[in-house]
Amino acid sequence: MFLKKRLSPIALAILTLPAGAQSVSDSPAASDRTTPDLVELSQVIVTARKVGERLQDVPLSIRALTDKELEARGINSLSDLSLFTPGLSYSADYGRVLERPVIRGISALRPEAPQPVSVFVDGVFVRDAALSLLMDDARRIEVIKGPQSALYGRSTYAGAINYVTEEPGEHVDGKISATVAEDGERSLFGAVTLPLSDTLSARFRAKTFQFGGQYTNAQTGAKIGNERTRSAGIDLMYRPAPNFDARLALDFAKDRDGMFAAVARTIPIQAGGVVTNQNGSTNVPNGGICNGRVINIVGNNPVTGLPDPKVPATAATLANGWPCGPATFSGTTLMRNQVDLANYTDPATGIHYGDVGGLDRKMKRGALTLNYRFGGGQTLTSQTAYTDQDTNLGADQSFNATRFAPGFGFPATSWLTYDRDKLRYFSQELRLASAQDQAFSWLVGAFYYREEGEGMTTSVLAQDSRLNTIADRLRPKPSSEIESIAPFARIQYVFNDRFKMSLEGRYNRERVTVGGTPIGTAVVNAGTCTAGQPCSVDGSHTFKDFTPRLTLDYKLGRDVLLYAQAATGSKSGGFNMTPGLAPEVVAYDGEDVKSVEIGVKSEFLQRRMRVNVALFNNDIEGLQLSNLALLTNPLTGTPTTTTIVNNVGKARSRGAEVDVMLRAARWLTLSGNYAYTDAKAITGTESTNGTVYGGNQSVAGFYLPRSPKHSAAASAEVVLPTPRDGVNFFARTDVVYQSRRYAEIQNTIWGDDFTRVNASLGLQARDWRLTAFVKNATNDDTSLNGFRYLDPATFRRMAVDFLPRLRQYGISASYSF
Numbered sequence: 001m002f003l004k005k006r007l008s009p010i011a012l013a014i015l016t017l018p019a020g021a022q023s024v025s026d027s028p029a030a031s032d033r034t035t036p037d038l039v040e041l042s043q044v045i046v047t048a049r050k051v052g053e054r055l056q057d058v059p060l061s062i063r064a065l066t067d068k069e070l071e072a073r074g075i076n077s078l079s080d081l082s083l084f085t086p087g088l089s090y091s092a093d094y095g096r097v098l099e100r101p102v103i104r105g106i107s108a109l110r111p112e113a114p115q116p117v118s119v120f121v122d123g124v125f126v127r128d129a130a131l132s133l134l135m136d137d138a139r140r141i142e143v144i145k146g147p148q149s150a151l152y153g154r155s156t157y158a159g160a161i162n163y164v165t166e167e168p169g170e171h172v173d174g175k176i177s178a179t180v181a182e183d184g185e186r187s188l189f190g191a192v193t194l195p196l197s198d199t200l201s202a203r204f205r206a207k208t209f210q211f212g213g214q215y216t217n218a219q220t221g222a223k224i225g226n227e228r229t230r231s232a233g234i235d236l237m238y239r240p241a242p243n244f245d246a247r248l249a250l251d252f253a254k255d256r257d258g259m260f261a262a263v264a265r266t267i268p269i270q271a272g273g274v275v276t277n278q279n280g281s282t283n284v285p286n287g288g289i290c291n292g293r294v295i296n297i298v299g300n301n302p303v304t305g306l307p308d309p310k311v312p313a314t315a316a317t318l319a320n321g322w323p324c325g326p327a328t329f330s331g332t333t334l335m336r337n338q339v340d341l342a343n344y345t346d347p348a349t350g351i352h353y354g355d356v357g358g359l360d361r362k363m364k365r366g367a368l369t370l371n372y373r374f375g376g377g378q379t380l381t382s383q384t385a386y387t388d389q390d391t392n393l394g395a396d397q398s399f400n401a402t403r404f405a406p407g408f409g410f411p412a413t414s415w416l417t418y419d420r421d422k423l424r425y426f427s428q429e430l431r432l433a434s435a436q437d438q439a440f441s442w443l444v445g446a447f448y449y450r451e452e453g454e455g456m457t458t459s460v461l462a463q464d465s466r467l468n469t470i471a472d473r474l475r476p477k478p479s480s481e482i483e484s485i486a487p488f489a490r491i492q493y494v495f496n497d498r499f500k501m502s503l504e505g506r507y508n509r510e511r512v513t514v515g516g517t518p519i520g521t522a523v524v525n526a527g528t529c530t531a532g533q534p535c536s537v538d539g540s541h542t543f544k545d546f547t548p549r550l551t552l553d554y555k556l557g558r559d560v561l562l563y564a565q566a567a568t569g570s571k572s573g574g575f576n577m578t579p580g581l582a583p584e585v586v587a588y589d590g591e592d593v594k595s596v597e598i599g600v601k602s603e604f605l606q607r608r609m610r611v612n613v614a615l616f617n618n619d620i621e622g623l624q625l626s627n628l629a630l631l632t633n634p635l636t637g638t639p640t641t642t643t644i645v646n647n648v649g650k651a652r653s654r655g656a657e658v659d660v661m662l663r664a665a666r667w668l669t670l671s672g673n674y675a676y677t678d679a680k681a682i683t684g685t686e687s688t689n690g691t692v693y694g695g696n697q698s699v700a701g702f703y704l705p706r707s708p709k710h711s712a713a714a715s716a717e718v719v720l721p722t723p724r725d726g727v728n729f730f731a732r733t734d735v736v737y738q739s740r741r742y743a744e745i746q747n748t749i750w751g752d753d754f755t756r757v758n759a760s761l762g763l764q765a766r767d768w769r770l771t772a773f774v775k776n777a778t779n780d781d782t783s784l785n786g787f788r789y790l791d792p793a794t795f796r797r798m799a800v801d802f803l804p805r806l807r808q809y810g811i812s813a814s815y816s817f
Contacts, residue, residue: 040607041663042066047123048144048162049490050151050443051436056601059502059553059563061614061657063088063143063673067166070135071177071814072717073734074758074773076187078119078130078161083736083756085143086675086711087657088159090117091784093802095260096132096227097359097393103145104616105653105679105707106158106593108624116158116571116591122165122249124367124385125153127425127451130161132229132255132361136177136189137205139164145657146616147569147595149547150504153447153486157547157569157593167247168193168201168237174817181773181810184212184226203235214806215261218335219401225261225803226358230254243373250366257359259336261803263329264399267791273315282328283321283798286313290324290748296694297322305630305641307690307697320796322692326752327783327801337401340416341394344460348473356394356418356460364388377435381445385427394418394460398792399800403461403469405792414461414472415792421455421477431488443490449510451482475519478537478577484510498555505548513540514575522634526580529634537577541587545570559603569593573624576644580631589647594619605662612659623649625699625745628687649684651704653677672714679704686745688788693746702747706785710739722763731761743786749799754782768815779807 044055044064055064063085065075075081082090082101089102100108101117108115119130126133135141142162152160174192179185191205208230213223233251269277275285284290286297297318299311312318341357367385374380398415405413431445455477462472488506495501515538522529529535549567556562573589599614629644655677662670681699690697703709717732736756743749760773786801 039663039666041603041610041661044140046140046142046162047164048142050123050431051433056559056603056610056612057561059551059561059565059599059601061145061597061599061612061616063145063659064140066140067138070138070141071769072732072760073715074760074771074775074812076135078133081135081141081143081161084673084713084734086673086713087145087655087677088143089706089708089738089741091802092260093262093785095225095257095359096129096255097260097391099128099130100706101158101161102706103143103159104618104655104675105677105704106618106620107704107706115155117160118152118155119161119163120152121163122247122367122369123162123383123429124369125427125449127387128389128391128423129253129255129361129363132253132363133163134189134207134209134229134231136175136207137165137191137233139166145614146565146597147547147549147567147593147618149508149545149569150506150549150567151488151490153449153484153488153506153508155571157571157591165235165249166191166193166203168203168235170195170201172817175814177812177814179810179812182808183214184210184223185808185810186210199238199240201237203237204232205234206232213258213261214808215332215334215803217259217338218333220338222258222338224259224334224336226258228256243375245371247369248366249369251364253361253363255359255361255363259338259358259396261334262399262800263327263334263803264789264792264800265323265327265329265798267320267794267796267798270316270319273319275319280328281321281798282323282325284324285321286318288321288324290322291750293693293747295322295324295692295748297692298690298695300628300641300691303630305628306687307628307695309695316794317796320794322748322797323788323799324748326750327786327799329783329801329803330781332806335401337396337398337403337416340403340414340461341396341418344394344418344458345471346458346474347471353418356392357396358394360392362390377437379433381429381431381433383427383429387423387425389423391421391423392419393421399789400792402792404463406795407463407467411463411465411467414459416460417457418460418474419455419457419477420474421453423451423453425449425451425482439494441492441494444487445489446485446487448486449482449484451480453480478515478519481513482510484508500553502551503548504551505546507544507546508570509542509544510572511540511542512572512574514577515539519579520635524632524634524637526632526634526637528583528586529579531634535579535634537575537579537586539575539586541573541575543572543590545590545592559607561601562599563601564598565596567595567597569595573647574645576629576642578629578631578642578644580634580640581629581642581644582631585629585644585646588624588645589622591620591622591624591647593621608663610659610661612657614657615655616657617654618652620651620653622647623651623681623684625649625684625686626688627685627697643687648686649699650682651680651684652682653679653704653707655679667719669717669719670715672712674712675710677707677709677711679707681745688744689746692748699745702745703742705742705744708738708741710737712737719764727763727765729761730764732759734758741785743799744788746788749786749788751783751785751801754780754784754804756780767817769813771812773810773812775808775810776804776806780804781806 119126148156148160179187187209189207193203195201210228213226215224231253236248238246268275299313301308365387370382428448433443456474458474459472486508490504492502518534522535551565553563597616685697757777762771783801
């Protein structure tokens, strides 16, 4: 209905534009007018559908960047990549730890919920630490938008990111690159391919990277936002026969980062329920207007634990108001508690962990890919992978160096946290594909996945019965296990040289089990815990889904492709892990999306201009939202409330995407991308809405978080010859823009519009490149995102904002051989 009623004018434009474009490119007169020194745009082969295809022939919305484009744009991480990919958000809000990607407005509204976008390295699923992936050895990166569950499976119901690395060849080759920039950024990368025999070759790679940080901790004078990575890997390629090859990739990486750059907003100063000083706070007083809505704060019903307009909030809560609007922070000085994290010893075991502040992560990954090609053109592929990852994270959860929450005369809880997590996961995929040059082609396969997670946690500090500060011990966290098996298939039929149809589908059965590790002895019967018995948060649930996709594509001419597709996607549910919850709310279901997309891919002016347009509509059911639940803490016997995730909503996202590239002259290339995304909740409830909007918990009409309505990127590159033969001068400017991004479903906290300008210039030849660059040339310090929070000293509402990378000058050099 949406496509018919609301997008028909745009659809008409799509249908008419390529037709005109094709008539121009096929016209002899047009060819006669073409300037001789103009050359066509380069063609990219992608594997988004598990087979090699020309990008312009794939009926999907794909943003593909080659290694040369990544280097030219200065893209070093997925966060950088997302800025140049309108419709994708992959910001490093929590540093390189917590990943919350967004494609086309679809995201995880709760950070503990499964993510809708996954990353694959050479076809192998990467569960975590994607923000630490380095782009230096990439052959290309493909961002595939829309549900990809049919072929890619778990956590791809909004899209997938396919990272394709260089593979060992038959000849000696390699690359060396280095970067030196402000704020202590230093990087050195090297890779070399060596033939070891007629059938075996190896590619060795290593990188060291560090970034000193741009913000300073007023408590210690140390930098905040600093990062360091050491990584190494080896690829072995074995080709004993023309129809068989085996590739073994082994990688190791170690990350050691400081605290991520975030700042807590202030709250109004009050006395006796009356504000005496606004204190620079962005809080709107109760009864005021925030983003067009009246703030009407209410209390919680003592029986249901839910917001109730008949229950007034306290005078202090009403006087505090509600955080509203964008961040107002400026400067580079923050306050975080690093001192108490600098020298931790577990009092229970006596183990000395030293400085536990920030991220300390080690990752080992191995992947084996086997390809066997039969005489009839069929290819059998096996991909086996295993990842072993240890992540240690120490954080100041007050975001302003407050040591303890209010204890009101009782032992208080520290705002510090230190977690030691272990993650192990194994995957195996088998697939058999027919020859792709036939009228009828097919692909069948199956995917198996197993994951195990466990960990320890501590508050670092605690208080004894006399309120003396002591060290807090490490305690076990609930364990988790995931086991999934998914058969999948794809068939395609080519009716003629213009029209073809494909159908894909995957059935996924995933069992998730949590708990098993006692967290203490229950003193009362509550939830699944029995008084006098060890209490653990246990749960097991099986999630099942079938996700098909139907695609039709039609060639208007050699360089114009029209396509339409209907797809479904899903992501698994999860568990609420608070002890004492009723069994029926411990597990929550997954989300489902039904998607429709139409688009056109066109090239004209003798393939010197490329215009791709896509229109989409996504309907989401089972939207995972947060609500309050009343429970009794089995370890203390005290009644309390907690936030849980449940499936109480529906949403939709719809919009349009345009991708344009023009080789205006041999020396000038222009490109632009734009995405319009209208992502809103349709039905559903969230308890915080009830708290701030007079008891009305409905989320209908509110924009989905972390998704800008408008995002765009534009680039211009000039390449000119120099007097020295084979050496060219180049200059490039990239501009990216994002409109407002809401931090939460209440739409009261947001990041303002921002524009980032990057510029570079330098010299290049066939095998080397020297670049001087500036990133964020205008020093735009707009906060990227944020979240609603509690003031650590009073428990009154405020917000926390994530801070951006500021302006940075640097130089880089690379040499290929």
